[in-house]
Amino acid sequence: MQLYLLRHGETEENKSRFYYGKLDVSLNEVGIDQSKRAGELLKEIKFNSIYISERKRTRETAEFALNNGDLNLITDKRINEIDFGKFEGKNYEQIQKEFPSEYEMWNENWKEFAPPGGESxxxxxxxxxxxxxxxxHKEQENVLVVTHGGVIRTIYCCVLEGNLDLYWKFSSKNCDISIIKYEYGNLFIDSISHVK
Structure with a gap:
């Protein structure tokens, strides 16, 4: 199996460096262009399944990238971005100022701490x-997952045997395409491509 991971295109919230997972925002013009360019790299591949999160930025990315009108997208809430709760729509400095004690707990134990109303x-x-x-467990050759940066970096941690500390060792830029291969019971990162 080849599992293709495509991060959604740029949004204004990405550009402003806000923390957001649950906020349902659209792609900006740059994100639309990135999605179309990602589609050029994927156009020769026949996907058995295409999964998206519940957020419209992933649906829009898939639609602009694959532009064939009959996508049969499968929505799965498990690949939504992390829910930042009351931290949503705020940047690092705003969180530090508005939630000083929660900010300290977040820094001290980022794996277990859940922002108010969010998830750990x-x-x-x-x-x-x-x-x-x-x-x-599905016997398919090519699967596309259009999702979020945090989800993709977490999938890398899964591939690397659950070492959560490696989450911070990877970047995931808008419309990056990663290929995860699963062969003979072995899961590995085959490639990571940046859309120019």
Whole structure:
């Protein structure tokens, strides 16, 4: 199996460096262009399944990238971005100022701390891992997952045997395409491509 991971295109919230997962925002013009260019790299591949999160930025990315009108997208809430709760729509400095004690707890224990009304990284990891395990049990050749940067970096952690500290060792830029291969019971990162 080849599992293609496509991060959604740029949004204004990305550009402003806001924390957002649950906020449902659209691509900006740059994000639309990135999605179309990603589509050029994917156009020769016949996908058995295409998964998107519940957020419209992933649906828009898939539609602009694959531009064939009959996509049969499968929405799966397990590949939504992490829910930042009351931190949503705020940048690092705003969080530090408005939630000083929560900010300290977040820094001290980022894996277990959940922002007010949000989820912890440990909870986030569990649902991503469950999604990945389900996908690997399907006997399909090519699967596309259009999702979010945090989800993709978490899938890398799953591939690297659950080492959560490696989450911070990877970048995931808008419309990056990663290929994860699953062969003979072995899961590995085959490539990561940046859309120019």
């Amino acid at each position: 990284y440990r909870q986030f990891y569990s649902r991503i891992k469950e999604f990945l395990e389900d996908i690997l």
